[in-house]
Amino acid sequence: MFLNGIEQLLRRKIVLIAGIAALIFLGFYWWGISAASSAFDKGELTSWDEEAQTVVSMLRPADAALAAIITAGPLAATLITALAVVLGSSMLPEEISRGRMPFWLSLPQSRLRVYSMISLAPFAVSLGLALLLFGGILAITRLYFPFTSRNLILAFFSMILWLGVVWSCVTALSIILRKVASMVITFFLAGLASMFGGVYELMMMFPGEAPAALVTVARVTMFVFPADRGFRGVLYGIIPVDAAVTENMAFFGVTAEIPPEHLMYGAVWALLLLWLGYLRFRKMDF
Amino acid sequence: MREEPVILVSEISKSYRKVRALRDLDLTVNCGTSFSLLGPNGAGKTTLMKILLGLVRPDSGKAFLSDHPVSSPLARKGVRFLPESVTFPDWASPAILFKQLERIRGEASREDFDRRCTELDCIHLIDRPVGKMSRGQRQRVALSMVTAGSPSLVFLDEPSSGLDPAGRILVRNLIRRLSTEGSTVMINSHLLGEVERTCDRAAFISEGRLMAEGDIDTLSRQKGLALVSTADPDPMRAALSAMGFSCRPAEKGITADLPDPSHFPALTASVVETGIGFTGVTLLREDLEEVFLRIMGEQHPGDGSFS
Numbered sequence: 366m367f368l369n370g371i372e373q374l375l376r377r378k379i380v381l382i383a384g385i386a387a388l389i390f391l392g393f394y395w396w397g398i399s400a401a402s403s404a405f406d407k408g409e410l411t412s413w414d415e416e417a418q419t420v421v422s423m424l425r426p427a428d429a430a431l432a433a434i435i436t437a438g439p440l441a442a443t444l445i446t447a448l449a450v451v452l453g454s455s456m457l458p459e460e461i462s463r464g465r466m467p468f469w470l471s472l473p474q475s476r477l478r479v480y481s482m483i484s485l486a487p488f489a490v491s492l493g494l495a496l497l498l499f500g501g502i503l504a505i506t507r508l509y510f511p512f513t514s515r516n517l518i519l520a521f522f523s524m525i526l527w528l529g530v531v532w533s534c535v536t537a538l539s540i541i542l543r544k545v546a547s548m549v550i551t552f553f554l555a556g557l558a559s560m561f562g563g564v565y566e567l568m569m570m571f572p573g574e575a576p577a578a579l580v581t582v583a584r585v586t587m588f589v590f591p592a593d594r595g596f597r598g599v600l601y602g603i604i605p606v607d608a609a610v611t612e613n614m615a616f617f618g619v620t621a622e623i624p625p626e627h628l629m630y631g632a633v634w635a636l637l638l639l640w641l642g643y644l645r646f647r648k649m650d651f
Numbered sequence: 652m653r654e655e656p657v658i659l660v661s662e663i664s665k666s667y668r669k670v671r672a673l674r675d676l677d678l679t680v681n682c683g684t685s686f687s688l689l690g691p692n693g694a695g696k697t698t699l700m701k702i703l704l705g706l707v708r709p710d711s712g713k714a715f716l717s718d719h720p721v722s723s724p725l726a727r728k729g730v731r732f733l734p735e736s737v738t739f740p741d742w743a744s745p746a747i748l749f750k751q752l753e754r755i756r757g758e759a760s761r762e763d764f765d766r767r768c769t770e771l772d773c774i775h776l777i778d779r780p781v782g783k784m785s786r787g788q789r790q791r792v793a794l795s796m797v798t799a800g801s802p803s804l805v806f807l808d809e810p811s812s813g814l815d816p817a818g819r820i821l822v823r824n825l826i827r828r829l830s831t832e833g834s835t836v837m838i839n840s841h842l843l844g845e846v847e848r849t850c851d852r853a854a855f856i857s858e859g860r861l862m863a864e865g866d867i868d869t870l871s872r873q874k875g876l877a878l879v880s881t882a883d884p885d886p887m888r889a890a891l892s893a894m895g896f897s898c899r900p901a902e903k904g905i906t907a908d909l910p911d912p913s914h915f916p917a918l919t920a921s922v923v924e925t926g927i928g929f930t931g932v933t934l935l936r937e938d939l940e941e942v943f944l945r946i947m948g949e950q951h952p953g954d955g956s957f958s
Contacts (some may be wrong), residue, residue, distance in 0.1 A: 369751040376742050470757045471704045471732035471806075473724045504869040650667075650707040 366469070366479060370486025374452060380490060383448045387494055391501040392446065394437055402509035403623050405429055427512035427605035440561070441498040442527075446555050446592075448494055449528055451488035453535035454548040457646070467651045473616045480646045484639075488532040503603050514606035523598025523623065526631045530592040531555055533635040537642030540649075554590040561586040562593025566648060591631040598623045655682045657804055657835045658703060663712035665698055665859075674859040675712070680852070685826060685836040687846040689943060690856035696839045697735070698805055699856070703837075704732050718802065724911040729803035733793055733810060735839075741782025745773075745792040748781070752796055759800025770828070771821050794822065798829060805829060808839045823849050847939040855946045861957040863946050871937045872945075873912055879922055880904040881929040890925040891918075893922065906935070916952040 374380055405426070460466050460483055467481050503514065514520070531551060538547035563582040568575035587594060601623060659682035665673045670694045670714045675818045678846045687834040688696040702714055705721045719726035739748055747763045768774040773791040781789055798805060811819045812827070819842075826849040829836050840846050845865060846853065847868050847874045854864040863870060881904040888905045896918065897908040907918055912934060939944065 366755055368754060372747075372751070373740055373773070376740070456713065464734060465738065467701070467706050467734045468737050469755075470706055471727060471730065471734075472752075473727040473730070474755060475724050476705075533669075554952070628918050648708070 366474065366482035367485050367489070370456065370483050371489060374456075374486050374490050377447050377452075377456050379448070379451055382446065383494055384497075386444060387441075387501075389497050390441065391497065394433075394502060395505045398433055398505050398509050400419040401429060401433070405510075409635055417442075423609055425581070425607065425609055426510035426607040428610050430506045430510035430512045430605050434502060434604050435600065437502050438499070438603075442504060442596055442599075445491060445495045445498060445528070446552070448489065449491035449531045450535050450548050450551050452490060452557070453484070453532050454539045454551070456487050456539075456546045457536065459482055460538050461651070471649060476647050477643060481639075483533075483563045483643075484536045487536075488528060491528050491532065492525065494585075495528060499524065499599060499603065504618065513607055514603045514608045516602045518602075519623075520602025523595045523602060523628065525595075525597060525629055527592050527595025529635040530590065530595060530638075531539055531629050533638040533642070534590070534592075537638045537645075540642045540645045544570070555592055558590040558593040559584055564599060566597065571650075587627070588630075591634050592628065594623055594627040594631050598628060631645065656663040656680065657682045657684075658686075658837070659700070659713075659715040660703070661713045661803040663699070663709045663714055665695075665702065665709045665917050671859050673702075673709070676856070676859065676861050678854060678861060678864065680835060680837065682835055683833055684832065684852055685838070685850045686839045687840065687850040687853040688850045688854050688856060689840075689843070689846065690862075690937075691947065694856045695859040696810060696856055698859075700732075700808060700837065700839055704730070704806060708748055712776055730806070731797045731802040731804070732806040733808060735812060736806040737793065739781045739789070739793075741863075742780055744778045744780055746777050748792075749796050749799070758802070763801075765793060767799045767823065767825075768792070770825060772817075773794050787818055789817055790814055791818060791821070794825065799801075800826060801832060803831070804835045804837070806837050806935060808837075809841070810838060811840065811842055813844055814826045819845060840886070843939040843943060854940070855943065857947055862949070866937060867942075868936075868940050870946075871939070872942075874935045874941075875908060876906045876935040877909045877915060877918055878904060878906055878931075878933045878935055879929055880931045880933070881927060883927050885918040885928065886911065887922070887925060890927060891921060894921045894924075896921065904929070 457480070460469070466479075469483070470476065499520070506512070534554065535547050535551040537552055541547075542550070561583040564579065565587065568580060568583065656679045658678065660676060660678040661749065662675045662677060664671070664675055673762060676695070676699065678699075688699060690696050698707055700956070702709050703716060703721055705723075708722075713720045714731060716726040717728075743751075745764075746761075748759070753759060765774060767778055767779070768791075772790045772793055773788060773795060776784060776788055776792055781792070784792065790810075794807075797807075807826075811822050823845060826836055826838070830849075830851075836850075838846060838850060850867060852865060853867050853870065855862040855870075860887050877900060879887060879891070879898075882903045883902055886902065891898050891905070891907055898905045909915060909918060915932075915934055922929055922932055957958060
């Protein structure tokens with residue numbers, strides 16, 4: 366069932382377009398990084414004023430890598446989220462509307478298996494694209510600016526969690542609501558969570574300075590849709606551990622960390638949403 | 652046919668909001684039977700079939716396939732289903748679709764599938780994308796996929812839908828072959844002629860209730876008529892009328908009124924006595940269409956819709 370779903374998805378134009386877009390993205394990224402590397406090596410930044418030169422002289426290749434990853438990561442995430450939302454919202458509803466569900470359910474397999482295997486296919490394809498994009502970003506950056514990532518295992522599991530939250534949300538909503546509604550709601554929640562996730566990280570750098578209401582709104586957003594925690598986990602896992610900026614920030618007590626309980630909460634949230642979707646699917650007549 | 656129930660339905664009821672699709676329906680189908688569900692549109696036939704396949708949950712009652720409750724995946728082992736309308740992905744060829752299907756059920760080999768495709772005259776379509784096939788071609792391919800191998804129980808919802816006369820004959824032969832090979836076949840069809848030629852038993856359902864069930868031959872009543880097949884109908888009619896039989900012209904001879912079947916030997920003797928050539932004398936029985944109209948008419952007395 367899962368392999369059938371993958372086979373079907375890989376024939377879709379949207380997947381082909383996303384794959385080509387990912388390769389174009391990585392091509393441009395490669396071009397930009399190689400140009401930045403040449404400039405970095407030639408010291409072309411020395412035309413700046415004295416203060417800037419002092420700062421630049423402190424930077425290491427890993428700092429350039431950090432800047433590149435922090436810039437490229439959210440752009441890649443948008444493409445991946447869009448694909449996950451589009452595929453996740455259409456897989457189950459399409460099998461139902463095309464009349465294939467009675468066919469699958471009449472085979473000797475449980476409803477849980479049909480539900481999970483059909484809906485797992487979009488998750489796997491989105492994860493594949495995420496691995497391609499973030500793996501590509503990592504490889505290209507390392508090629509020109511050698512650095513050591515902070516925690517690639519954390520990055521991988523956070524990636525599963527991030528996509529898991531988006532996927533479970535859109536899957537459950539696509540069974541309960543209409544396809545377009547599930548897409549719009551999930552994309553809106555993903556955008557909102559990303560924005561408040563970033564705001565929350567900024568607020569954590571200046572404890573006690575941010576308005577209490579803003580902290581509350583950011584926390585509620587993260588509670589309602591914990592996808593951003595996973596995405597930050599990916600970013601914080603692949604960024605350089607040996608960048609001067611990272612070390613200096615750590616000196617002031619600012620560390621890019623996602624508490625494990627945030628990641629655990631995301632995992633539970635995703636499973637709960639999937640289960641809610643299944644409860645609806647289980648009661649459906651075909 | 653063995654006296655071993657493969658389908659057992661006990662007091663099944665199902666409603667869709669305010670519409671009662673099935674009402675306390677009981678049904679038993681024995682192993683190796685070719686069985687048909689008959690009834691007008693909206694009678695509950697498809698709902699019953701879907702309940703048996705676990706696609707629709709009944710409000711009350713129990714249903715079993717081979718002693719397993721229909722909610723269990725075990726009940727669907729060896730069971731095949733062809734829905735009335737299913738849209739396969741346009742890009743996929745029958746060969747790919749069969750491979751996908753077998754990944755899940757693992758009950759038939761590619762050779763089995765090729766054999767069925769040959770039987771249904773669609774082997775040449777095996778690598779053609781479904782999107783480039785006509786409706787009838789898709790139906791043949793789908794039937795081949797569903798019936799490949801040795802299924803124990805086959806549910807077919809309007810299997811002849813979209814098929815040309817040649818295709819219908821192939822489907823008819825396929826159903827007979829499945830039955831001969833020991834499969835139980837349950838068909839939901841409005842083509843009564845096809846059902847009559849392929850099925851042993853039938854259940855008549857109306858407004859969610861079981862109206863009648865049994866052997867098609869048993870359900871069909873004698874019509875009180877005998878057909879005398881002859882190439883000389885006019886002299887035969889005149890001769891029999893002179894002997895006291897009331898006769899009318901028929902397509903391949905004449906029909907004689909025979910209110911009491913015990914008069915059949917007397918009629919046969921009279922036909923011989925006329926000395927006019929004849930090829931047979933047969934007691935006429937209702938065909939399935941007439942049985943259907945009679946049973947449904949009993950359900951709706953005074954309603955002209957089934958007369």
